[in-house]
Amino acid sequence: MITAAGFSHHTTPVHVRERLTPPAERVPEILGHARGLFGAAALISTCNRVELYVPGEHEARPVVRFLAEELGTDGDVVERYFETWHGVEAVSHLYRVASGLDSMVLGETEILGQVRTAFSEAVRAETQDAVLSRLFHTAVRTGRRARNETGIGDGALSVSSIAAQQARALLPNLRSASVLVVGAGEAGQLAAQAMVAAGVRDVVVTNRTFARAEAVAAALGGTAVPFESLPQALSAAHVVIGAAGAATPLISRASLEASLVEREGVPLLIVDIAMPRTVDPEARNLRSVTYYDLDDLQALADRASAARTGEAAAVEAIVTEETARFAAWSARLHITPTIAALTDRTESLRRAEVTKVMRRLRLDGPEDRAQVEELMEAATRGLVNQLLAGPIATLNERYDQEGYVDTVRDLFRLDETRATEAD
Numbered sequence: 477m478i479t480a481a482g483f484s485h486h487t488t489p490v491h492v493r494e495r496l497t498p499p500a501e502r503v504p505e506i507l508g509h510a511r512g513l514f515g516a517a518a519l520i521s522t523c524n525r526v527e528l529y530v531p532g533e534h535e536a537r538p539v540v541r542f543l544a545e546e547l548g549t550d551g552d553v554v555e556r557y558f559e560t561w562h563g564v565e566a567v568s569h570l571y572r573v574a575s576g577l578d579s580m581v582l583g584e585t586e587i588l589g590q591v592r593t594a595f596s597e598a599v600r601a602e603t604q605d606a607v608l609s610r611l612f613h614t615a616v617r618t619g620r621r622a623r624n625e626t627g628i629g630d631g632a633l634s635v636s637s638i639a640a641q642q643a644r645a646l647l648p649n650l651r652s653a654s655v656l657v658v659g660a661g662e663a664g665q666l667a668a669q670a671m672v673a674a675g676v677r678d679v680v681v682t683n684r685t686f687a688r689a690e691a692v693a694a695a696l697g698g699t700a701v702p703f704e705s706l707p708q709a710l711s712a713a714h715v716v717i718g719a720a721g722a723a724t725p726l727i728s729r730a731s732l733e734a735s736l737v738e739r740e741g742v743p744l745l746i747v748d749i750a751m752p753r754t755v756d757p758e759a760r761n762l763r764s765v766t767y768y769d770l771d772d773l774q775a776l777a778d779r780a781s782a783a784r785t786g787e788a789a790a791v792e793a794i795v796t797e798e799t800a801r802f803a804a805w806s807a808r809l810h811i812t813p814t815i816a817a818l819t820d821r822t823e824s825l826r827r828a829e830v831t832k833v834m835r836r837l838r839l840d841g842p843e844d845r846a847q848v849e850e851l852m853e854a855a856t857r858g859l860v861n862q863l864l865a866g867p868i869a870t871l872n873e874r875y876d877q878e879g880y881v882d883t884v885r886d887l888f889r890l891d892e893t894r895a896t897e898a899d
Contacts, residue, residue, distance in 0.1 A: 477531075477563075477803075477806045478531060478562075478563065478566040478567055479530050479531075479534040479561070479695065480528060480530070480539075480568060481539045481540045481543050481559070481561075482528055482560060483496065483522075483526060484526075484527070484578070485524040485561065485580050485770065485771075485774060487559060489771060490751075490770045491524075492553065492557060493523070493751055493770075494751050494753055494857070495752070496553070497529075497751045497752065498547060500521075503635065504597065504600070505599075506658070507603040508601060508603065509603040510542065510603065511603040512529070512530065513538070514530035514704035515530070515531060515605065516532045516603050516604055516607070516614060517529065517603045518595055518597070518598040518603070518604065518607075518608050518611075519594060519598070521749075522587070522590050522796045523635075523751035524579070524751075524770065526543075527570075527573075528542075529611065531608055533562065536562070536859065540554055540560060541554075555836060562735045566640065567799050567803070570591070570611065570615045571589060571614075571615055571618040571798055572792075573615075574587065574588055574590065574591045574615040574618055575795060576588070576623075576629065576834055580629055580770070580774055580777045581634060581777040581785050581786065582784050583787070584635070584778075585629060585780075586636075587588060588616065588620070588623075591612065591616060595608070595612035603609055607806070610802070613842065614802055614885060616668070617798070618798040621794050621798070625790070625794065626787045626790040627786075627787045628784055628787040628788065630790050633672070635663075635667075635749050635770070635777075636663075636669070638668040638773055638776055639667055639768075640667075640765075641674075642745060642768060643655070643671065643676075643745055643747070646676055646743065646745045647714055647743075648767060650671075650674055651676070651684070651805075652677075653676055653714040653715060654678040654679075654714050654715070655668070655671045655707050655717065656682070656704070656715070657679065657681045657719060658681070658684075658714045658716065658719060658720070658754050658841070659691075659754060660689045660692040660720075661719060661748060663718030663719045664683075664720065665679070665695075665696075667717045667747075667749060668681065668698070669696065671715070671868060676757045678698070678699075678795075679693065679698030679699070680701055680775040681693040681696070681701070682699060682706055682709060683700075684720070686700065686702050686703065691703070699853055706726070706727070707731055707734065707735060708733065710732065711738040711739060713799060714742070714743075714745075715744075716744065716745070716755070717748055717749065718747065718749065718753060718754025718755045721750040721753070722752060723752065724756050724818065725753055725754060727755040727756065727757040727759075732755075732756070732761065732765065733755075736763075741764055742764070744763050746759055746766070746820040747768045747773075748767070748770070749770060749773075752787070753769055791865075805825050805873050807841055808872070811871045811881055814853075814884055817885075818890060821866065822860050822863075822864060822888075829856065829858055830849070831853065836854070861879050871884060874885060
């Protein structure tokens with residue numbers, strides 16, 4: 477059915493996640509390598525989780541080893557932080573992820589878009605198949621049901637909205653505050669939108685690709701500045717949203733210390749939501765700086781989630797129902813080739829007999845011949861359909877009971893037919 481492996485914020489601290497999370501440009505390459513080994517693959521890669529999904533029942537070791545090698549990590553890290561899921565457990569896990577039950581903030585909505593994006597990446601890389609397509613489409617459906625049919629998303633906070641909440645706590649008058657967003661990807665844009673919704677009027681966006689910064693700033697009514705102007709922008713900001721991951725922090729402790737000299741004691745809030753982190757975590761040790769990274773936000777998120785925990789049971793029931801539906805669909809997959817082989821075999825025999833009889837008949841003209849052949853086609857096809865109706869119905873009803881598929885294949889000698897045709 478499905479095998480999955482990976483790590484998340486539940487088991488893996490931020491300093492490990494930022495080392496292991498692949499840059500976006502590597503995802504197609506990883507998917508391509510996975511297709512070579514497993515036939516198909518989809519990869520969820522966010523700041524809080526990296527999970528690989530492949531079709532079929534595989535032992536944990538080869539899947540985990542593949543992912544570890546692609547992420548450049550060693551056995552000790554794998555042993556401590558990686559998890560694996562098999563079969564219906566893997567299906568249920570993805571449904572829980574899409575529903576917001578496994579998120580850092582219970583019920584948050586951003587993960588649903590990230591699940592959808594993961595499958596879109598697989599489609600672009602041509603690493604999807606029928607099983608993964610069904611899995612991810614039903615995962616999105618499950619996530620939508622969870623939010624439409626329960627209160628799991630009522631007042632739900634995202635990481636971005638928690639960042640805005642912390643800004644409001646430190647700077648009660650956000651209308652006069654300046655927010656610097658470093659990074660113009662989806663995370664940066666969502667964080668900026670949350671700040672604007674909280675009342676911020678002055679949003680400054682910088683990005684290594686200036687055109688992208690301009691596009692995001694224009695959508696928010698803000699200002700874009702070249703990445704080279706980051707030191708000056710730091711000095712003027714009241715809040716910094718770190719949303720641009722890089723191999724090394726884009727904002728070092730030294731650059732922060734330099735900007736603090738010019739600030740003359742004006743407090744600075746830094747919320748780093750990137751993976752890897754945008755800002756050197758040593759920032760938390762600087763005077764007049766309040767610093768949060770994703771691990772710090774976890775504790776805040778836990779408190780924010782408390783009000784929605786009563787809805788979790790209702791979402792779990794939806795997950796259980798949808799998992800059972802997928803399991804039933806998956807179980808029926810193995811009877812489809814047998815039904816197809818059975819109908820192909822009987823149709824081949826029927827056509828051969830019609831041809832044989834037509835050769836023996838002595839008919840006056842082509843019109844008589846066409847009429848007789850039409851009658852024989854209808855009669856024999858109807859007879860075959862009636863004979864097969866019982867076996868096919870039994871297969872559809874008892875697809876999950878061992879032995880029925882093998883019995884049909886033996887009774888109708890379907891495997892012998894396939895071997896003869898192959899010869």
